[in-house]
Amino acid sequence: MYNCExxxxxxxxxxxxxxxPVEGNRDIPIEIKRIYYITNxxxxxxxxxxxxxxxxxxxxxxxxxxxxKTLNPKEEHIYKLDNSYxxxxxxxxxxxxxxxxxxxxxxLVLASDYYDESDYIRDIDNYMKEAKHRx
Ligand code: TYD
Numbered sequence: 667m668y669n670c671e672x673x674x675x676x677x678x679x680x681x682x683x684x685x686x687p688v689e690g691n692r693d694i695p696i697e698i699k700r701i702y703y704i705t706n707x708x709x710x711x712x713x714x715x716x717x718x719x720x721x722x723x724x725x726x727x728x729x730x731x732x733x734x735k736t737l738n739p740k741e742e743h744i745y746k747l748d749n750s751y752x753x754x755x756x757x758x759x760x761x762x763x764x765x766x767x768x769x770x771x772x773x774l775v776l777a778s779d780y781y782d783e784s785d786y787i788r789d790i791d792n793y794m795k796e797a798k799h800r801x
Contacts (some may be wrong), residue, residue, distance in 0.1 A: 669757035677751035696778040705768035714762040722778040724753040730771030
């Protein structure tokens with residue numbers, strides 16, 4: 667079990683534009699308690715560099731593009747998010763790094779719980795120690 671996967675949502679397109687619905691516990695495997703979004707990322711900046719102990723998240727790049735590296739102690743993957751109808755589900759104990767944000771990138775994050783700094787593991791060595799027996 668890798669604990670991280672791409673999800674494809676419905677994309678309803680017509681002459682008036684595109685619409686993508688995302689329903690908690692239906693289109694994504696989590697109930698949504700919080701959303702946040704990342705914009706205006708400086709060229710070359712890398713965000714993330716952490717894992718969560720309990721939090722589940724779905725990342726959707728609404729505009730532009732971003733690359734996301736995810737890893738657990740056994741596997742590593744790089745995903746490119748570049749459309750508004752694909753989500754990247756990231757479960758507990760997955761280390762993530764977001765990089766190569768396009769200038770216009772808008773990254774929406776759907777989260778299963780409220781913000782809680784004590785749920786973060788921000789040091790990769792500590793992460794490896796805590797995560798190694800889970801995968
Ligand atoms: P962080 O999760 O480290 O951002 P990223 O992983 O994208 O680099 O959060 C950056 C800062 O914002 C940090 O000081 C915590 C704060 N923050 C909140 O106050 N509430 C939130 O919901 C989130 C996600 C972050």
